[in-house]
Amino acid sequence: MANRVAIVGIGLTNFKSKRADVNMAEMVNEAVRDALADAQLSIKDVETVISANLEHLEATYLPDQYMADESGAFMKSGLRLSTGGTSGGSAVVEGFSFVASGLADIAMVIGFEKQDTVDSTGAITTTCTPLWGEGLSSGAISEFAKQALTYMQRTGAKEEHPAMVRLKADRGACRNPKAHLKLGLKSIDEILKSGYLVWPIRLLDFCPQSCGACVLIYASEEKAKKITNKPVWIADLVTVHQEPFRAGIFDDITGKEVLCEDIAAEKLYKRNGITNPRRDICLAELYERHNGDRRRISGKLLRRGNSHQRHRGHACRARGGGGAADSRRRRRSPGDPGREDGCSHGLGRSQLDNNDTPEKVFVGGKMMAQDAKPELIHLTYSVPRPYRWSSGKYMGKTFREAKDHKKIVTNRCPKCRELLWPPAGVCGRCKVEAGEEWVEVSDKGTVLQFTYLVMPMWNPHTGERWANPYPIASILLDGGLYILHFLEERDPKKLKDGMRVQAVWREQTIGRGAQGVSDILYYRTIQEASK
Amino acid sequence: MTRSIEEMGAFIVEGKIDLPATFSAGAVASRFFIEIRDNKKIMGLRCPQCNRVYVPPRATCKRCFGKLSEWCEVSDKGTLLAYAISHQANAAQPVQPPIVYGIVQLDGADTGIVHMIGEVDCERLHVGLRLQAVFKDKRVGDILDIKHFKPLR
Numbered sequence: 001m002a003n004r005v006a007i008v009g010i011g012l013t014n015f016k017s018k019r020a021d022v023n024m025a026e027m028v029n030e031a032v033r034d035a036l037a038d039a040q041l042s043i044k045d046v047e048t049v050i051s052a053n054l055e056h057l058e059a060t061y062l063p064d065q066y067m068a069d070e071s072g073a074f075m076k077s078g079l080r081l082s083t084g085g086t087s088g089g090s091a092v093v094e095g096f097s098f099v100a101s102g103l104a105d106i107a108m109v110i111g112f113e114k115q116d117t118v119d120s121t122g123a124i125t126t127t128c129t130p131l132w133g134e135g136l137s138s139g140a141i142s143e144f145a146k147q148a149l150t151y152m153q154r155t156g157a158k159e160e161h162p163a164m165v166r167l168k169a170d171r172g173a174c175r176n177p178k179a180h181l182k183l184g185l186k187s188i189d190e191i192l193k194s195g196y197l198v199w200p201i202r203l204l205d206f207c208p209q210s211c212g213a214c215v216l217i218y219a220s221e222e223k224a225k226k227i228t229n230k231p232v233w234i235a236d237l238v239t240v241h242q243e244p245f246r247a248g249i250f251d252d253i254t255g256k257e258v259l260c261e262d263i264a265a266e267k268l269y270k271r272n273g274i275t276n277p278r279r280d281i282c283l284a285e286l287y288e289r290h291n292g293d294r295r296r297i298s299g300k301l302l303r304r305g306n307s308h309q310r311h312r313g314h315a316c317r318a319r320g321g322g323g324a325a326d327s328r329r330r331r332r333s334p335g336d337p338g339r340e341d342g343c344s345h346g347l348g349r350s351q352l353d354n355n356d357t358p359e360k361v362f363v364g365g366k367m368m369a370q371d372a373k374p375e376l377i378h379l380t381y382s383v384p385r386p387y388r389w390s391s392g393k394y395m396g397k398t399f400r401e402a403k404d405h406k407k408i409v410t411n412r413c414p415k416c417r418e419l420l421w422p423p424a425g426v427c428g429r430c431k432v433e434a435g436e437e438w439v440e441v442s443d444k445g446t447v448l449q450f451t452y453l454v455m456p457m458w459n460p461h462t463g464e465r466w467a468n469p470y471p472i473a474s475i476l477l478d479g480g481l482y483i484l485h486f487l488e489e490r491d492p493k494k495l496k497d498g499m500r501v502q503a504v505w506r507e508q509t510i511g512r513g514a515q516g517v518s519d520i521l522y523y524r525t526i527q528e529a530s531k
Numbered sequence: 532m533t534r535s536i537e538e539m540g541a542f543i544v545e546g547k548i549d550l551p552a553t554f555s556a557g558a559v560a561s562r563f564f565i566e567i568r569d570n571k572k573i574m575g576l577r578c579p580q581c582n583r584v585y586v587p588p589r590a591t592c593k594r595c596f597g598k599l600s601e602w603c604e605v606s607d608k609g610t611l612l613a614y615a616i617s618h619q620a621n622a623a624q625p626v627q628p629p630i631v632y633g634i635v636q637l638d639g640a641d642t643g644i645v646h647m648i649g650e651v652d653c654e655r656l657h658v659g660l661r662l663q664a665v666f667k668d669k670r671v672g673d674i675l676d677i678k679h680f681k682p683l684r
Contacts, residue, residue, distance in 0.1 A: 023557035026590050043596040059552035069593035118552045126548050377556040377564045377672050383623075384549040396541040460548050511542055 002100035006224035006231030009039025009217035015180035018116040019211040020376045024058065025067030028112050031213035032072055035108065039217045039227055046217065047104040049073035051112070052081040052091035056127070058117040059383070071110055077103075084127065085140075086239075087111065088214070093237050095218045105220045112213035119458075120209050126460050131389050132422050134461060134517040136472055136484050141206060145198040145451040146474065152200070153449065153497075162205055163188035180210045196454040199492065236272055240264040394423040395513065397438065402519040403511040408503070410481060412437045419481045422515070443503035444526070445477035450487060450495050470522050471495060483515055486522035494525070502526045559590045562602070567677065568670040575640050577601040586640035605639035607664040608683060612636050612643045614656055625675055629653070635662055635680050649679030 011034030019027055028051070036043060049071055051064045064073065064080035083090040088111035095109035121139035128136070151157060167188055173179040183204075185191065194204040224231040240260040265277070274280045391399055394411060401409040410419050413427035413434050419441070420427060420434055427434050452471035458464060470486035477483060488504060489495055501523035509519040556564060559576070566572040576588035576599040583594065586605050591598065614633040617624070624630060631651060634643035648656070649665065662680040670676035 020555045021558050023555050023560060026557045026559070029591055056550075058554075059550050060554070069589060070591045072596060074593045114555070117554055118550050123550050126550070130546060131542075131544050374558065375561060375565060376558060377561040379554040379556065379673060380551070381554070382549055382551040384547045386547045387545070389544045389546075391542040391544070393540040396539065399542040400540065460550050461546050463549060512544065513542075 003102055004221040004224075005096050005099045005218050005234045006221065006228075007216055007234065008106075008219045008224050008227045008231055009035045009041060009215075011035025011038060011213075011215035012178045013212045013214075014178050015210040015212035017180065017208060017210060019114065020116070020378065024060070024063055024112070024114045024117075025070035027114060027211060028067055028110055028213045028215075029070035031112070031215040032070070032108070032110065035215035035217050036072075039219075041106070041217065041227065043072040046072060046106050046108045047076060048095075048098050048107040049076050049078040049110065050081065050091050050094050050098070050107065051078070051110040052083075052087035053112050054082055054084060054087055056082075057120050057123045058114055059381070060117070072108065078107075089239075092216065093239060095216060096234055096237055099218045099220050102220075105223045107218045109216050109218070110213060111215075114211045115209040116211050122458055122460050125457070129389060130387070130461060130517075131391055131395060131513065132515050133484075135459065135486070136516045139457060141201055141455070142198040142451055142453060142472060145201045146449060146472075148200060149449050149451060159192060159200055159202075160188060163191040163202075166191050166204055178212075180212070181208055198453050198455065199451055236268055238264045238267050240267075391513070392425075394425055394434075397436075398423050399511055399513045401440075402505075402514045403509040406443075406505045406509065406519070408441045408443055408477070408481070408514050408520075409438050410441065411435065412439050419479075421481055421483060422513075439479070441477050441479035441481045443477065443505075443520070445475040445481075445483070445501060445523070447473045447487070447495075447497060447499045447501055447523075448476050448482075449474040449497060452490075452492060452495070473501075473523065475501060475523060485515060485520060488522045488524045500526050500528050557590075559588050563588050564672045564674070564676070566604075567666070568672045571607070571666045572604050573607055573637060573664065574602055575605050575637075577603050583641040584639060585642050586637055586644055587642075603639070605637045607637070609635045609637035609640070609662055609680070611648070611656070611658055611660040611662055611680075613658060614648060616653060616656075631656065633662075633680065637664075646674070646677060647679040648681070650681040655682065 011031040013027060013030045013034070022030070032043075036046075051067075051071060051073070053063060055061055055063055062080075064071070064078075068074045079094070081087050081090045081094060091109040091111055095107045098104045098107040121141070124140045128134075148162070167185050170181075170183050170185040174182045174184055176182075185204075191202065191204040194202045196202055197206060218234075219227055219231070240263045268274070269277060397411075398409055401407045410421050410423040411434050412419055413430055413432065414437065415430040415432045416427060418427070418429070419439060423434075423438075425434055426432070450471050450473040453466075453469075457466060459466075470488065470490060471492075473485060473487050475483050475485060485503075487495065487501065503514075503520045504522055504524045506519050506521055512518040514520050563574055566574045573586060574588060575584040575586035576590070577584045578592040578595065578597055578599055579601055580597050581592055581594045583592065584603060584605065585592070585599065588602075589599065612634040614631055617630045617632060618628050620628050626647070631648040631653065632645065633648040634645055635648075636643045648662065661683040663683045665678045665681050667676055667678045
């Protein structure tokens, strides 16, 4: 059994859209000093330093190395995590693991992101394989739009519902001195009047791009009791992995998948004897990048319990840690609202997330910040990174059939008999070798769900604005294959769920497969007598 | 751009990802670059507790974790601590090979700075070689405002 682990110190920077006065290392240092002061420890007491961020979003590499002095990692053990939007949450787990295992008595974890460096939304469009998803992953927002749509379709939730959550979150942010956005919203009308970024996600539904860092200090039971008389014990942790993009869809529109958060909650509740989450959990920090999802998760986990949720609006890699940090801060501060109902269990969550607003959009050009005094130096650079992605033989078969015969083929799992998409050597569900039972699927299908971009986007693969001017849809092809592709119809009024569509192939195929920027341009609306 | 590797049945998709970035030097490094640009002065930060002078300057002492704010000018002359010669051209390199990279400890500094060594006969290179900074005429506020370090004659 693991040793008991407590959080004994937390540190946060202020969260802002731009921090020209510090570089990344100096920004991290602010949070490290804040945490050490909070725990009343010296950096000498810390044995292990774990840092987490998604360096790709900052066009830098190995930031843990060049900030070793400022992070306090110099001559200490530790590691860096880069697990996408879950980096902050992964660091929380990793720091716990170091102390729970006895490898360290005091460990520090750092989550940070300096999102004034690169247009994060543009960068996130590249976090999928260009072989299979170029153009479809139009930043995080459209992906989350699909999740929100799924939730709305499933539950009948309306756009007013996330707006209500947003209003509540803003009230929390206004009481948080470190928060980035403090809007002082008065009614949900203000939220519903803000324009769409990606339908149905509105500007005020989404969090901003922020610069900031969060630090947690963990201690073993023995040390924790010496450091503070109010340690916050970590009762349990769980991570559940899911790769929804593989399926070409972003949520459970198939009705076949169990959501990872459901699995995680079930495990946690069972292990900790929580039979009535609404009663047993009095504080939940749910780090969701938009309010639709926040509501979804809170509904799932708490059945609309008496949770306190706040919208901090901060750097995404700092975010998982932020959840845990807020749980700690509120649980041990007697005057804090989080204490009002005698909180005994806190809940934190991190997921693939992001903070995007279109406040900074630029296309392949140079952007130079102008600062008055004191003069601050910026280095503006662009280092194109060429890639050579190999499809491998399974995806290659699909590429070949699309290129030579304009056919959609994929392979089938011999065990569960599901069609794999993209075709693969292994069935992720059954963990068995998939083999080469190839199936041709019709290029006609039914739209299950669609979304369209309103905000301007650009494609870092090409430098072109409007990475995908076409609506993106989840389509169930006749033959039972769920895919994600573009729709030719660009008039939102003419888009509807259930519409019948057929693939429009490139006249001259280019060998890019059958999803995203590929040998299929888009799907065209078709009229059929009956189907 | 796509190529098929026939024997494998695989396709290669070629392209590039280009993300323009604006990297904040921060107040400390800004002062370092600005002094070089405007005054050809190389500045360091001293840790009063450890009595070490960091060049390039940094805001935190790696030894004692103290906050550093005591600026001092160091010499533009120094000593070669280590070097390597690159003969291979690379897009990231600012000049054509052969390039001599060196770590130079400037007089008055306790740390080394990485830069290029120029105007040098490679046969003459040795650890301990005395060097002097050569500043560019047109300076823009980055590390290449120092063109290179050359042997002191």
